[in-house]
Amino acid sequence: MIIDSIGSLSERIRGKKAKFLLVIGTTDVSLIPGITVAGATPELTMFTPAADAEYLITGKCKVINGVPITPDGIPTPALLTRASLSFMNIDKLVVNAGARVTPRIPYLDLHGEPGQDIRNGGIRKEVGERIIENGITLGESLSDEGILVIGESIPAGTTTAAAVLTGLGFDGIKTVSSSSPNNPKDIKRAIVEEAIRKSPSNLMDRIFWLSDPVLLGVSAVTIGFKGLVILAGGTQMTAVAAIVKELEPRRLSEIGIVTTRWVVRDSSASIVEASKEIGVNLSYSNVNLSGSQYEGLRVYERGFVKEGVGAGGSMALALSNGSSEGELVKRIDEYYSDLINADNKAI
């Protein structure tokens, strides 16, 4: 599958200095049974973003033993991100937009709060405004000479993304993908419909009501930054693009979503159509894990996990900087092996 914009975007990436931000947060939507597999249990989803951040930066987690896994034992996509970024010499920084469990490493704080169940309002207005203000300040404080790559980690983030997209007039439920091979669309639809029904009519108030801290944080940093931004994520990033389009439409031409092959070809979602409709560049990393030595990675080809922690954008960055797909898969396998052989067997 070829996406119109892939050529122009990867041309603009090539050879440019990049920095990587991982924006983390939680939403209580992830506690609803069946909504997400980004954690071994609903309760453990609260630890996933902090653990992803710790693993990305240091190679091991502190807030949990091992690394975040799905209920089936498939490890976090942070593995793909860390392996991909290891080919490059780039700044990696964690941004906390509002997480119940915070990482035990240094991170930039947007002074937000964890998101609540969107059926009763996800983000209080005062908190949302603070996340936006601080995110813009952070974006402005970064040099725009290189590319800013922004990944995310927030379990149930596709549901809040579906809600925001719907609230902004798009077909959110049709758009969003899932970390599960069986996208739980019925559960998502019921939650989104209830949240929409109760949401305020004022535009910003509605965005806050339907949103999670990460969508707001990523949008704000993107607006504050002056250069090229890669939104390294899946269908959630279409909601970010839709928010940016509302708040600062001129930034839209300077941002591109870069995701994985697995999200683009997900027949339960429609990132290509949504990106076109919003008018944001879309590209993906053409990496196939069927040649991996490990079943826990080969299952990506069957729709498990798919994306997260900036995996797609990080792989695209590594490929754009001269690594081959084979080198990438080999390095991902090595990192997977490290997890299996860790003292406290991570997976």
Place this chain on the structure above:
Amino acid sequence: MIIDSIGSLSERIRGKKAKFLLVIGTTDVSLIPGITVAGATPELTMFTPAADAEYLITGKCKVINGVPITPDGIPTPALLTRASLSFMNIDKLVVNAGARVTPRIPYLDLHGEPGQDIRNGGIRKEVGERIIENGITLGESLSDEGILVIGESIPAGTTTAAAVLTGLGFDGIKTVSSSSPNNPKDIKRAIVEEAIRKSPSNLMDRIFWLSDPVLLGVSAVTIGFKGLVILAGGTQMTAVAAIVKELEPRRLSEIGIVTTRWVVRDSSASIVEASKEIGVNLSYSNVNLSGSQYEGLRVYERGFVKEGVGAGGSMALALSNGSSEGELVKRIDEYYSDLINADNKAI
């Protein structure tokens, strides 16, 4: 005055991409009357680091009205830093090593704690170890392709620096400068002597006892980073260099202190001798403010303020990147004028 190492260091700086970290913290030593002028009153010194950070990043302060001033009304050296960095397109990030008042902007947290009066132990061991570990992690997460410039803001930091230097076998009291034209050496000596007398014999325990969070944070980031570090500060940075020499001596050849002309020529201090004795590169920005339009800046030539918030290193960076001294002074005057004319008259 020419310092041996200035040539080699500025040659290594020139044309290189830099990023700027401001490490902030407080120590209760600053509450001792007469010890510092980095705040209008001893109590207000607790707000100075947060306000410096806010001014540096956004151009205005939130935790206080106006900007930090001395009891005489001289504004913070953050003014010189912000003006100097405005000539460059660089990342500016704030790192909180342990401040009683924290800035209302995004910052990287080392999960430290404010320093206590060093006569009863400045930093608890557990906190000190956490600052060191997190600081190293932060340094490691930054790309080493460019130069890392590290500034500091911590009132009474020269007193804790004197204590650490003394504890490591140097003549700390002789070494350290002051933000006041009348360096209060007798008060500093009494405090340092009492702190040293009570300090533990184990090396790390002694460093923690005598230290403040900023000295530990700057040292740790310097150790974790893999490239060239500019310690943008005055005599406090000799204490950082001494700590780095103890913990990771191989890093010493990759770091240089870059300060102001006012610190180098301070006859009450001896940064040149201390740097030689420790074996760390030293350089300074040859900027003279006697041509400024403002008395509040011309007084730098009479030993007021002298350094802080990375002023010396930032001015050196601007000069190395092609700005002239005249352009620099003009820009500093403009920023000073903005403060005077701000809605809530800042100074």
